[in-house]
Amino acid sequence: MKKCHLFSLACVLLLSAFSARLNAESSVDFESFLGQHDMTWDRVPNRWEVAPYTGNGNVGFLFYQAQGEAKNVISIYAGRHDYYDHREPYEGQDLLWIYRGRLPLGHFNLKSEGDIIDADLRLDLWNAEMTGVITTTEGSYRVRGLSHAETDVIYFETDATDESIEISWHPEEPFSSVRKTLDAGGGPKAAGIWKAMREAPYPPTPEPQWSESDGMQFCLQPLYQHRGETTTGWEVRGVADARQIMIASIHHSYPERNSLETVKQNLLTAREWLAAQTFFADHQQWWHAYYPQSFLTINDAEKEAFYWIQMYKLGSAMRENGPILDLMGPWYHSTFWPMVWGDLNVQLIYWTHLTANRMSVGESLGNNIDKYAGNLASNGPAAWTDSANVATLFPQDMNAQISKVVPDMLVWIMHNYWLHCEFAGDRERMRDGVFPVLRQAVNSYFHYLREFPVVGEDGTIHIKHSWSPEYPGGRGQDINFTIGLIRWSCQTLLDINTEHGLNDPLAPQWQHLLDNLVDYQIDENGLRISKDIPFDKPHRHYSHLLPFYPLNELNMGDPENKQLFRKSLDHWLYVTLNKEKKDEAMSVTGYTATGAASMYACLGDAVQAYYYLDFLIKHNRVSPTTMYAEGNPVIESPLSFATSIHDMLLQSWGSQIRVFPATPDIWPDAAFRDLRTQGAFLVSAKKQGGVTQFVTVESLMGAPCFVQTDIPNPQVSIDGVAASSKQARLTQDGFYEIDLKKGQIATLTEGSLAEADFAIEPIPVKAGERNLFGLNKKTERLPGHQHYYKK
Structure with a gap:
C-alpha cells in the first residue's frame, strides 16, 4: 500500500510539474500582443464601413461623421441587436421582409x-474601448467610448480643450428599410x-415618447x-x-412592456x-478572460x-444570452437583408467560435433553438x-412559416448545433437539444x-423538387445539397439513438431512407447541382459541395x-471565376474566397x-476595419476568414x-495554444523554421x-510519461491512436520531452507592420480603403 501511495504521489507531482511547465512556457502578454494589432484612425471616419x-452582443455603437452631416457634428450610432418589428401577418401572409x-x-x-478637421483614434482590442482626439477649427476634445461587457450600457466621455461639446439624441423612425427600397x-x-x-x-408607428427622471432622459419608441x-x-x-460623461442604455421588449x-x-x-x-474593471475583466481562451x-x-x-x-x-447573430449584430445599417439568413450566412457565423475555443459566445444559436423549438415545430403545414x-x-424568434417543402435550411442550422455539442463534448445536450429538433x-x-x-423501379427514393441555394435556375429533382443533408441528418439521428440507447421507433425508417436514397449526382466535372442541372454557371455559393464541406x-x-x-x-472556381470570359465572370464574394x-x-x-485567404483581404468590399458589405452589411465573410485560418x-x-494540415511555406513559423477540436480536445502546437516542434x-x-x-516518428508521452505501444499506436491511415483518458495530456515530440521547446510566444511584428487596419496611411494599401473612403 505504501509503495502504491508513493507511486501515485510521484505521478501526481510529475503531472503537476509537466502541466506547470507547459503553462509557464506558453504565457502571452495579451495587452502588448493585441496592442500591435489595434485599429487606428488618422483621419475622420465618414461612414459605417470605416x-x-x-x-x-446586445448593444453597441459605431462612431463616425455621416456624409452630408454638419461639419461640426460627429455621431455615436447606437444599435440594439434584437430590435426587430413584430407586425402581424397580412391576409395570411407573414411578409417577413417588411413586417418582421x-x-x-x-x-x-x-x-x-x-x-x-481631424481625428486621431485608436480601438484598443485588449480593453475593448475606443480612445482618441477630435480636432476642430476652435480646439480639440478627447473621447473615450465603450459598450460595457456585462450590462447593456454605452459609456462615452468627452474632455474639451478650447471647445464645448453638446450631446443630443436623435431617434430614427422605425420604418422597414426593405419597404423604403420597394x-x-x-x-x-x-x-x-x-x-x-x-x-x-404599412401604417406608421406612434411618435416616440420623451420623459425625464432623476437626471436621466428617455425616448420610448412604441411599435405599430x-x-x-x-x-x-x-x-x-x-x-x-471640459470633461463630461454620458451613459446610455437601450432595451427592446416584446411582448413585455418593460423597456x-x-x-x-x-x-x-x-x-453605482x-x-x-468598478465600472471599467468589470468590463475589462470579461475581455481579459475572453482573449486567453486560446492563442494563435x-x-x-x-x-x-x-x-x-x-x-x-x-x-x-455575440453572447450566450443574446440573439442569434444575424448579418449586422449590434451595428445597424439600412439594409435589404434585415433578418437571419439560413442558407449559408448564419452557418458560417457559427463555425468561428468552435476551434477558437470561445464556446460561451457561440451558445446563442443552440440556446435560441431550444427557446423557440415550439415555433420551429409550428412553421410547417398543419x-x-x-x-x-x-x-x-x-x-429572431425563428417564427417563419413555410409551405410543403424540404427542411434543408433548418437541417443545416442543426448541423451547427451538432458541431457545437461535438466541440463542447456535451453528450447530454446532443440528446436533449439536438436530437428532438433534428428528429x-x-x-x-x-x-x-x-x-x-x-x-x-429498383426502390430508389428520389427528391422531386428542392433548391440548391442561390444557384441560377437551381431548383429541380435530386439536388445534391438536399441529398447530403438527408444523409447527414438520418445518420446523425441513428448515431445519437445508438449512443444513448433511446430505442426510437423511427430508427428503422431513418435507416431505410439512408439505404434507398438516390446517389449523389456526378458528371465528368464532379458534383452536379442536381439530376438535370450541371454546374456550368458562375456561382458564389458552394451549396452543391456541402456533402464534402x-x-x-x-x-x-x-x-x-x-x-x-x-x-x-x-x-x-474555374466556372465562377470564368477565366476564359472575364466579361461574364461574376464578382467573387467574400465567403466564396473563405469557403475555397x-x-x-x-x-x-x-x-x-x-491564395484564397489572401483573396479576401484584397476584396474591395472588405473595409479597412474588416467589415464587409455587398451594398448591405454581411458579417459572416470576415468571421469565416478566422475559420479558414483554423482549417489551415x-x-x-x-x-x-490533423495538426498543421495546410500551413503554407510562407508561414514557416506558427504556433497556437488551446485551439479546440471535435471530441472536446484542446490542442497546442508550434512550428519553427518549417519544422513542427511539438x-x-x-x-x-x-x-x-x-x-x-x-513530426517523423514522434515520441508520444501521456502526462509526461512515455506511452506504451498499447497506449499509442500508428494506424494504417497515418494517425496515432492514443488511449487518452479525461483530463490527460498527450505530447508528441521529435526527441525527448526534456529537449523539446514548449515555448509559445507571439512572433515579433516589425514596427512598420503594426496597426495595419482601421483607417490610416497604412490602410491605403487595401482595395477596401479605396472603395469605401473616397475623400
Missing part, C-alpha cells in the same frame, strides 16, 4: 463649436410576394399596435467645455459601478491582425404532424417524400472521395488555401485531429483520440 465599433425585420434606432450627436421603386419586380409587399398596408417597444435612456454629467424600467435600472447600475470605481500567432502580420480583429468582433457581436421547419430567412426536421423530409413520391458526409479522407472533391472544387480557402485546406493544399492550422473531422492534446471528455502530425 468607423470604430464596440459592442457586447430589423429596425433603425438612432444616434447621439456630438456637436462642437468649431468644424471637425416604395422607391427598387428591389425585385416579380409578382407574388414582392408585389404583395409593395401593396400591403404596440407590438414591441424600445427605450433609449441616457444621462450626461460634467461640463460641456423603460429596464433601461432605468441599467443606468442606475452603471451609476462608476461611483464604486503566425509570421504574417496582416493575416494575424485580421484574425484577432475577428476575435474582437466575435466577442462584440397536416405535417411532429415536424419542424423554418424559412430561408427568419426573425422533427427529418419528419418533414418524410412528410415531403410521402406527399411527393418519386420512387425508381462541412458535412463530411462524403468522407474527405477516402482517396476516391478526395479526388472527386478536388475535381468538383476546381471546377466550381477552407476546402483546399481540407485537401491539404496549402498554396491554394493561402488545425482540423478535426471524421473523428480525427503537439500537445488535452482530453476534456475522454473521447477516442486520433492525431496526425508531420
Whole structure:
C-alpha cells in the first residue's frame, strides 16, 4: 500500500510539474500582443464601413461623421441587436421582409463649436474601448467610448480643450428599410410576394415618447399596435467645455412592456459601478478572460491582425444570452437583408467560435433553438404532424412559416448545433437539444417524400423538387445539397439513438431512407447541382459541395472521395471565376474566397488555401476595419476568414485531429495554444523554421483520440510519461491512436520531452507592420480603403 501511495504521489507531482511547465512556457502578454494589432484612425471616419465599433452582443455603437452631416457634428450610432418589428401577418401572409425585420434606432450627436478637421483614434482590442482626439477649427476634445461587457450600457466621455461639446439624441423612425427600397421603386419586380409587399398596408408607428427622471432622459419608441417597444435612456454629467460623461442604455421588449424600467435600472447600475470605481474593471475583466481562451500567432502580420480583429468582433457581436447573430449584430445599417439568413450566412457565423475555443459566445444559436423549438415545430403545414421547419430567412424568434417543402435550411442550422455539442463534448445536450429538433426536421423530409413520391423501379427514393441555394435556375429533382443533408441528418439521428440507447421507433425508417436514397449526382466535372442541372454557371455559393464541406458526409479522407472533391472544387472556381470570359465572370464574394480557402485546406493544399485567404483581404468590399458589405452589411465573410485560418492550422473531422494540415511555406513559423477540436480536445502546437516542434492534446471528455502530425516518428508521452505501444499506436491511415483518458495530456515530440521547446510566444511584428487596419496611411494599401473612403 505504501509503495502504491508513493507511486501515485510521484505521478501526481510529475503531472503537476509537466502541466506547470507547459503553462509557464506558453504565457502571452495579451495587452502588448493585441496592442500591435489595434485599429487606428488618422483621419475622420465618414461612414459605417470605416468607423470604430464596440459592442457586447446586445448593444453597441459605431462612431463616425455621416456624409452630408454638419461639419461640426460627429455621431455615436447606437444599435440594439434584437430590435426587430413584430407586425402581424397580412391576409395570411407573414411578409417577413417588411413586417418582421430589423429596425433603425438612432444616434447621439456630438456637436462642437468649431468644424471637425481631424481625428486621431485608436480601438484598443485588449480593453475593448475606443480612445482618441477630435480636432476642430476652435480646439480639440478627447473621447473615450465603450459598450460595457456585462450590462447593456454605452459609456462615452468627452474632455474639451478650447471647445464645448453638446450631446443630443436623435431617434430614427422605425420604418422597414426593405419597404423604403420597394416604395422607391427598387428591389425585385416579380409578382407574388414582392408585389404583395409593395401593396400591403404599412401604417406608421406612434411618435416616440420623451420623459425625464432623476437626471436621466428617455425616448420610448412604441411599435405599430404596440407590438414591441424600445427605450433609449441616457444621462450626461460634467461640463460641456471640459470633461463630461454620458451613459446610455437601450432595451427592446416584446411582448413585455418593460423597456423603460429596464433601461432605468441599467443606468442606475452603471451609476453605482462608476461611483464604486468598478465600472471599467468589470468590463475589462470579461475581455481579459475572453482573449486567453486560446492563442494563435503566425509570421504574417496582416493575416494575424485580421484574425484577432475577428476575435474582437466575435466577442462584440455575440453572447450566450443574446440573439442569434444575424448579418449586422449590434451595428445597424439600412439594409435589404434585415433578418437571419439560413442558407449559408448564419452557418458560417457559427463555425468561428468552435476551434477558437470561445464556446460561451457561440451558445446563442443552440440556446435560441431550444427557446423557440415550439415555433420551429409550428412553421410547417398543419397536416405535417411532429415536424419542424423554418424559412430561408427568419426573425429572431425563428417564427417563419413555410409551405410543403424540404427542411434543408433548418437541417443545416442543426448541423451547427451538432458541431457545437461535438466541440463542447456535451453528450447530454446532443440528446436533449439536438436530437428532438433534428428528429422533427427529418419528419418533414418524410412528410415531403410521402406527399411527393418519386420512387425508381429498383426502390430508389428520389427528391422531386428542392433548391440548391442561390444557384441560377437551381431548383429541380435530386439536388445534391438536399441529398447530403438527408444523409447527414438520418445518420446523425441513428448515431445519437445508438449512443444513448433511446430505442426510437423511427430508427428503422431513418435507416431505410439512408439505404434507398438516390446517389449523389456526378458528371465528368464532379458534383452536379442536381439530376438535370450541371454546374456550368458562375456561382458564389458552394451549396452543391456541402456533402464534402462541412458535412463530411462524403468522407474527405477516402482517396476516391478526395479526388472527386478536388475535381468538383476546381471546377466550381474555374466556372465562377470564368477565366476564359472575364466579361461574364461574376464578382467573387467574400465567403466564396473563405469557403475555397477552407476546402483546399481540407485537401491539404496549402498554396491554394493561402491564395484564397489572401483573396479576401484584397476584396474591395472588405473595409479597412474588416467589415464587409455587398451594398448591405454581411458579417459572416470576415468571421469565416478566422475559420479558414483554423482549417489551415488545425482540423478535426471524421473523428480525427490533423495538426498543421495546410500551413503554407510562407508561414514557416506558427504556433497556437488551446485551439479546440471535435471530441472536446484542446490542442497546442508550434512550428519553427518549417519544422513542427511539438503537439500537445488535452482530453476534456475522454473521447477516442486520433492525431496526425508531420513530426517523423514522434515520441508520444501521456502526462509526461512515455506511452506504451498499447497506449499509442500508428494506424494504417497515418494517425496515432492514443488511449487518452479525461483530463490527460498527450505530447508528441521529435526527441525527448526534456529537449523539446514548449515555448509559445507571439512572433515579433516589425514596427512598420503594426496597426495595419482601421483607417490610416497604412490602410491605403487595401482595395477596401479605396472603395469605401473616397475623400
